[in-house]
Amino acid sequence: MNELRSTIVRLLSNMASAKEIQQYLKRFSQVDAARFAVVKVGGAILRDDIEALVSSLAFLQQVGLTPIVVHGAGPQLDEEMAAAGITKQTRDGLRITTPEVLAVVRRVSQQENLKLVEALHSAGVRAVSMTSNVFEADFLGRKKYGLVGKVTRVETSGIEAAIRGQSIPVIASLGETIGGQILNVNADWAANELVKTLQPYKIIFLTGTGGLLDGEGRIIDSINLSTEYQQLLEQPWLHSGMRVKIEQIHDLLMQLPPSSSVSITRPDDLAKELFTHRGSGTLVRR
Numbered sequence: 001m002n003e004l005r006s007t008i009v010r011l012l013s014n015m016a017s018a019k020e021i022q023q024y025l026k027r028f029s030q031v032d033a034a035r036f037a038v039v040k041v042g043g044a045i046l047r048d049d050i051e052a053l054v055s056s057l058a059f060l061q062q063v064g065l066t067p068i069v070v071h072g073a074g075p076q077l078d079e080e081m082a083a084a085g086i087t088k089q090t091r092d093g094l095r096i097t098t099p100e101v102l103a104v105v106r107r108v109s110q111q112e113n114l115k116l117v118e119a120l121h122s123a124g125v126r127a128v129s130m131t132s133n134v135f136e137a138d139f140l141g142r143k144k145y146g147l148v149g150k151v152t153r154v155e156t157s158g159i160e161a162a163i164r165g166q167s168i169p170v171i172a173s174l175g176e177t178i179g180g181q182i183l184n185v186n187a188d189w190a191a192n193e194l195v196k197t198l199q200p201y202k203i204i205f206l207t208g209t210g211g212l213l214d215g216e217g218r219i220i221d222s223i224n225l226s227t228e229y230q231q232l233l234e235q236p237w238l239h240s241g242m243r244v245k246i247e248q249i250h251d252l253l254m255q256l257p258p259s260s261s262v263s264i265t266r267p268d269d270l271a272k273e274l275f276t277h278r279g280s281g282t283l284v285r286r
C-alpha cells in the first residue's frame with residue numbers, strides 16, 4: 001500500500017496536497033470494497049474517449065478501489081441503424097425497439113462491451129464482460145415502446161464474484177424477462193437500478209460535458225440538495241434536459257444512505273474528482 005500511496009501522491013501532486021489525498025484514501029479504505037463505486041459510461045465516451053476511460057478505471061483498480069461499470073451505446077446504435085437503413089424512432093427519450101432494432105441493440109451492445117473489456121485487458125486490468133444475467137426486466141409498455149425494458153430485479157452474484165476476484169465488472173444495459181425475452185434498457189435507468197440495489201458509496205456518471213452546466217455553460221462545482229434543490233429548480237436557465245438529470249439524481253440520492261454522493265465528470269478528471277477537495281466536475285450531495 002505504501003508504494004501505491006506514493007504513486008497516487010506523485011500523480012496528483014499538481015492538483016492536491018499529499019495530506020488531502022491521504023485523507024481521501026483513508027476514508028475510501030473504510031468503505032466496503034464491493035460497494036465503492038458504480039460508474040456509468042455513456043456510449044459517446046466509449047467512442048471518443050476510451051483511452052482516458054481505461055486509464056481512469058486502471059487507476060482506481062490499482063489503488064484497490066474496484067469500480068462497477070455499466071455502459072450504454074446510444075450513438076453507436078444510431079450509426080448502426082442508419083447503416084442498416086432502419087429509421088430511428090423515439091418516445092419519451094427512449095428508442096422504440098422493434099425486433100429488427102433489438103437485433104442491432106444486442107449486437108452493438110455486446111460489441112461495445114467487449115471493446116471496453118479488451119481495452120482494459122490490454123492495459124493489464126482485470127475485467128469481466130457481463131452482457132446477460134444482471135438485469136431482470138419487464139416490458140415498459142409493449143404497445144408504446146416495443147421491446148424496451150424496465151428493470152425489475154438486479155442479480156448481484158456475478159458482480160460480487162467479480163469484485164471479490166478484483167476484476168472490474170463491465171455490464172451492458174440489456175435486460176431479460178422471466179420468460180427469456182431480451183429487452184433494450186436505457187443505460188441511465190440500468191445504472192440507477194444497479195445503484196439502488198448495491199447502495200454504493202460513490203456514483204459516477206462519465207460524460208463528455210464533464211459536469212452539470214449552469215446558464216452560461218460553466219460547470220457547477222457542487223450541489224447540496226438539502227439546501228439548494230428548490231432554489232435550483234426555480235432557475236430560469238435550467239432547461240429540460242438538465243432539469244431531468246437533476247431530478248433523477250435527487251430521486252436516486254433520496255434512496256441511498258446520506259453519505260452517498262453523485263459525481264459527474266470526464267474520464268480524464270476522475271481521479272481529481274475523487275481525491276481532491278476542489279474536485280473536477282459536479283459533486284451532488286444530499
Ligand code: X2W
Nearest residue numbers: 043072073074094095185186187
Ligand atoms: C438505449 C440504450 C443505450 C443507451 C438506446 O437504445 O439508445 C433505450 O433508449 P447511452 O450511450 O448511455 O445513451 N435504450 C430504451 O442508453 O446508451
